[in-house]
Amino acid sequence: MRLFDPSGWALRLERRPRASRIMRIVSSPLAALAMLITGFLVLGALGKDPLTAFKVFFIEPVSSLYGLGELLLKATPLMLCALGIAPGYRANVWNIGAEGQFTVGAITGGGVGLFYGAFLAHWALPAMLIAAVLGGMAWAAIPAFLRTRFRTSEIFVSLMLVYIAQLLLSYLVHGPWRDPAGQNFPQSPPFADNALVPALFAGARVNLGFVFALLLAGLSWWFGAKTAAGYRLRVGGSAPAAAAYAGISERANIWLAMMIGGGAAGLAGICEVAGPIGLLQPVISPGYGYAAIIVAFLGRLHPFGIVLASLLMSALYLGGESAQLELQLPSSVSGLFQGALLFFLLAAELFINFRLRRVRSSRTRVPAPTAA
Amino acid sequence: MGKLGRQSEAMNAAPGARGAGQLASPGGAAPRLILQGISKRYGDVIANEGVDLSVAAGEIHALLGENGAGKSTLMKIVYGVTEPDAGSIEWEGAAVTIRSPAQARRLGIGMVFQHFALFETLTVAENISLALDERVAAAQLAARIRSVSERYGLPIDPQRLVHSMSVGERQRVEIVRCLLQSPRLLIMDEPTSVLTPQAVRELFATLRRLAEEGLSILYISHKLDEIRELCDVATVLRNGRVSGTAIPRQESNASLARLMVGTELKECHLEPHEAGATQLELIALTLATEDPFGTALRDLNLRVRSGEIVGIAGVSGNGQRELQAAISGETLCSERGMVRLCGQQVGQLNPAQRRRLGFGFVPEERLGRGAVPGMDLADNCVLTGTGAGLVRHGLVQRDAARAFARATIAEFSVVCESEQARADSLSGGNLQKFIVGREIRLLPKVLLVAQPTWGVDVGSSLQIRQALIDLRQAGVAVLVISEELDELFAICDRLAVMAAGRLSVAVPSAQLAGETIGQWMTGGFEAAAAARVEHAAV
Numbered sequence: 013m014r015l016f017d018p019s020g021w022a023l024r025l026e027r028r029p030r031a032s033r034i035m036r037i038v039s040s041p042l043a044a045l046a047m048l049i050t051g052f053l054v055l056g057a058l059g060k061d062p063l064t065a066f067k068v069f070f071i072e073p074v075s076s077l078y079g080l081g082e083l084l085l086k087a088t089p090l091m092l093c094a095l096g097i098a099p100g101y102r103a104n105v106w107n108i109g110a111e112g113q114f115t116v117g118a119i120t121g122g123g124v125g126l127f128y129g130a131f132l133a134h135w136a137l138p139a140m141l142i143a144a145v146l147g148g149m150a151w152a153a154i155p156a157f158l159r160t161r162f163r164t165s166e167i168f169v170s171l172m173l174v175y176i177a178q179l180l181l182s183y184l185v186h187g188p189w190r191d192p193a194g195q196n197f198p199q200s201p202p203f204a205d206n207a208l209v210p211a212l213f214a215g216a217r218v219n220l221g222f223v224f225a226l227l228l229a230g231l232s233w234w235f236g237a238k239t240a241a242g243y244r245l246r247v248g249g250s251a252p253a254a255a256a257y258a259g260i261s262e263r264a265n266i267w268l269a270m271m272i273g274g275g276a277a278g279l280a281g282i283c284e285v286a287g288p289i290g291l292l293q294p295v296i297s298p299g300y301g302y303a304a305i306i307v308a309f310l311g312r313l314h315p316f317g318i319v320l321a322s323l324l325m326s327a328l329y330l331g332g333e334s335a336q337l338e339l340q341l342p343s344s345v346s347g348l349f350q351g352a353l354l355f356f357l358l359a360a361e362l363f364i365n366f367r368l369r370r371v372r373s374s375r376t377r378v379p380a381p382t383a384a
Numbered sequence: 385m386g387k388l389g390r391q392s393e394a395m396n397a398a399p400g401a402r403g404a405g406q407l408a409s410p411g412g413a414a415p416r417l418i419l420q421g422i423s424k425r426y427g428d429v430i431a432n433e434g435v436d437l438s439v440a441a442g443e444i445h446a447l448l449g450e451n452g453a454g455k456s457t458l459m460k461i462v463y464g465v466t467e468p469d470a471g472s473i474e475w476e477g478a479a480v481t482i483r484s485p486a487q488a489r490r491l492g493i494g495m496v497f498q499h500f501a502l503f504e505t506l507t508v509a510e511n512i513s514l515a516l517d518e519r520v521a522a523a524q525l526a527a528r529i530r531s532v533s534e535r536y537g538l539p540i541d542p543q544r545l546v547h548s549m550s551v552g553e554r555q556r557v558e559i560v561r562c563l564l565q566s567p568r569l570l571i572m573d574e575p576t577s578v579l580t581p582q583a584v585r586e587l588f589a590t591l592r593r594l595a596e597e598g599l600s601i602l603y604i605s606h607k608l609d610e611i612r613e614l615c616d617v618a619t620v621l622r623n624g625r626v627s628g629t630a631i632p633r634q635e636s637n638a639s640l641a642r643l644m645v646g647t648e649l650k651e652c653h654l655e656p657h658e659a660g661a662t663q664l665e666l667i668a669l670t671l672a673t674e675d676p677f678g679t680a681l682r683d684l685n686l687r688v689r690s691g692e693i694v695g696i697a698g699v700s701g702n703g704q705r706e707l708q709a710a711i712s713g714e715t716l717c718s719e720r721g722m723v724r725l726c727g728q729q730v731g732q733l734n735p736a737q738r739r740r741l742g743f744g745f746v747p748e749e750r751l752g753r754g755a756v757p758g759m760d761l762a763d764n765c766v767l768t769g770t771g772a773g774l775v776r777h778g779l780v781q782r783d784a785a786r787a788f789a790r791a792t793i794a795e796f797s798v799v800c801e802s803e804q805a806r807a808d809s810l811s812g813g814n815l816q817k818f819i820v821g822r823e824i825r826l827l828p829k830v831l832l833v834a835q836p837t838w839g840v841d842v843g844s845s846l847q848i849r850q851a852l853i854d855l856r857q858a859g860v861a862v863l864v865i866s867e868e869l870d871e872l873f874a875i876c877d878r879l880a881v882m883a884a885g886r887l888s889v890a891v892p893s894a895q896l897a898g899e900t901i902g903q904w905m906t907g908g909f910e911a912a913a914a915a916r917v918e919h920a921a922v
Contacts, residue, residue: 241778250756251755251756254752254753254754257747259737
């Protein structure tokens with residue numbers, strides 16, 4: 013591939029003899045930096061002072077204990093969902109429906125809390141967590157079954173199931189699960205105290221879910237690096253023919269990857285509704301399940317990278333909210349930052365295996381600009 | 385050149401051996417290509433040092449050397465893929481710097497690579513169209529492909545999708561692609577490794593015709609017979625330096641091999657050996673294929689006993705791929721009894737289950753099937769080494785895997801950085817040695833090996849063949865699927881031939897002539913089998 017350069021030189025994109033180790037490490041930070049610069053250019057174009065904007069966006073939200081708690085709180089569902097889908101992405105299993113599995117986890121876990129909370133007493137929370145994990149898994153089982161049985165694409169099926177899950181939640185809170193004392197608002201009764209995920213410390217809303225997320229990160233690293241099942245996922249993703257040769261079951265890989273993703277997303281869902289939200293309502297996520305896809309890639313599918321990436325993504329959510337309030341910017345500004353981040357990430361990724369080289373174009377044919 | 389003394393026989397056989405290239409150039413015309421003092425290093429590794437080479441117009445010039453001798457680097461320099469650190473290139477009398485393959489092609493240099501750069505999801509015509517520097521209308525291109533492929537005895541259908549083609553068929557695409565560009569120098573990297581003896585003869589006739597028309601050919605190969613038959617001059621590389629030049633027709637295989645390896649090679653031979661119980665058996669193996677370009681297997685019967693090597697000859701694309709998958713378990717059979725392994729019916733067991741019964745397999749594709757390209761050698765041992773203690777309690781035993789890989793590297797003299805080198809950093813021959821070594825060290829009772837020495841140099845080939853013979857002595861049942869008849873005759877107790885999805889009876893190799901096999905390869909064995917049945921009935 014050759015790009016035109018008017019100086020008589022040409023830029024050529026060529027494959028590196030071996031993948032660049034430096035680029036592998038710096039590609040994600042580089043993408044984050046490019047995203048920041050672009051973001052502030054856009055803010056500047058909108059007439060906002062970049063320095064003030066930076067302060068509003070990244071400093072103010074985390075300048076209090078409460079703010080730090082919010083950072084971890086929002087990072088929790090991102091981290092859980094991203095840790096869940098990453099092993100699948102390494103194995104060529106593309107679960108992009110974490111948002112739906114998140115929602116179903118909230119429904120099944122929340123249902124247990126609402127209807128059996130009193131009966132289960134202090135076993136309510138563990139039962140809810142288990143129900144949420146199973147619910148997420150069940151939702152992820154649909155694309156897994158359809159792919160292994162009929163070779164349908166798990167990408168489309170898992171994505172479409174997001175809308176079904178959201179409509180299911182909407183139906184429940186508008187209908188059978190609606191709080192009789194809720195003045196006709198489409199929401200369930202609030203969870204009782206024994207059915208709430210406890211906060212980690214007073215004065216902030218971050219809850220036990222964050223600890224689950226960190227534990228999952230450690231577990232996920234161990235799973236990928238040490239276990240035979242993790243090895244089989246990696247082989248299945250990077251060399252399907254070698255996996256077949258070794259007798260690694262593609263079907264088992266798909267099921268395992270989908271169950272990990274569904275379970276983790278379901279857990280994220282219950283930690284959200286039985287945490288900061290406190291009840292079931294039609295909308296329970298600002299798109300955590302989708303943002304988790306960006307987080308997973310930003311963290312280069314590595315558990316510890318995902319921990320850092322989810323903190324950054326959480327900061328973007330917080331900054332976006334704060335910018336809405338203080339700078340009167342539209343709420344889509346968060347989306348703009350997320351989109352720019354993914355874009356630069358994919359671009360930076362290219363330079364791990366490729367490099368740009370300037371070559372003199374006199375000896376090689378470059379289409380000359382046709383003069384008028 | 386410290387070993388010159390030992391090469392004296394070779395040198396005497398080729399009077400004035402050094403500079404033979406110039407001597408051979410006809411009529412004193414300027415050589416088409418002259419390389420002088422070409423050097424190239426990769427870090428501490430010397431790929432080429434002070435290499436001189438001269439190719440005359442219309443000359444077929446062999447470049448001979450072991451894996452890692454620097455042949456590929458030298459050819460990459462000529463083709464503009466790599467730039468040399470030092471030295472000069474003269475093309476048709478003018479000094480040139482070749483910066484890119486595109487420039488090389490414009491100069492009139494074409495190259496057929498050993499590893500094919502083809503897009504699997506595109507057709508032959510689309511692939512060739514992408515590789516051409518000029519734009520050609522699709523219909524016209526298809527017609528040109530047909531005419532070139534027919535003229536040079538390389539039948540290919542321009543509309544076929546590449547992913548369904550065998551290695552042999554893909555190579556034909558590459559050769560045709562080059563010939564379409566009417567080059568004046570053609571570089572061929574091991575072009576005959578996947579052709580039938582008849583097709584090799586046809587290709588040689590083609591190459592000779594091309595050479596008569598004035599095309600110069602640089603012919604990289606390790607097949608000494610072929611080089612002696614085809615080439616006018618040979619330049620031999622060893623450890624990156626020219627170890628000698630010779631006129632191959634005046635040399636013996638032994639003298640050429642000595643130039644190449646630097647030491648005497650011992651031939652492997654089969655000791656008479658009593659075979660034991662049947663370990664691998666195919667009974668009326670019949671398998672439909674889902675792939676529209678695949679080959680259905682029809683009624684295959686074969687027995688391999690412990691302590692014998694059975695070979696299956698035939699041109700690739702005649703069902704070998706499907707047969708390998710059926711034996712390995714990558715494709716399951718419709719009935720359990722169609723494949724028996726160590727006395728058990730395994731037709732519906734998966735590859736891992738069959739491996740547990742003592743099955744080992746070296747597939748034809750090394751990278752991507754026999755090994756995971758992006759994983760290191762230690763992790764690649766885990767691929768099939770689950771039963772050898774590399775996985776315990778569901779955990780990968782990394783230390784054990786590293787030790788296993790180190791031992792394999794040492795035992796089979798695999799050239800690599802360490803056991804932590806990625807599989808795709810190894811040369812084809814070294815990766816093959818590693819995979820063969822890995823499978824052998826897993827102590828199989830039955831070993832299936834496909835194309836054991838494809839693209840592997842003489843020294844390593846001998847080592848791999850000897851390893852297979854050692855397995856036979858140790859009582860392993862070995863089944864070899866290969867396109868190289870010389871190899872099959874050298875190591876097999878019995879030989880069968882595969883054609884159009886059918887398998888001939890296996891006959892003791894000593895009772896089989898090369899010509900008969902040639903006929904059988906085109907399906908002639910069915911008539912022979914019918915005749916034999918009649919004979920037996922009488």
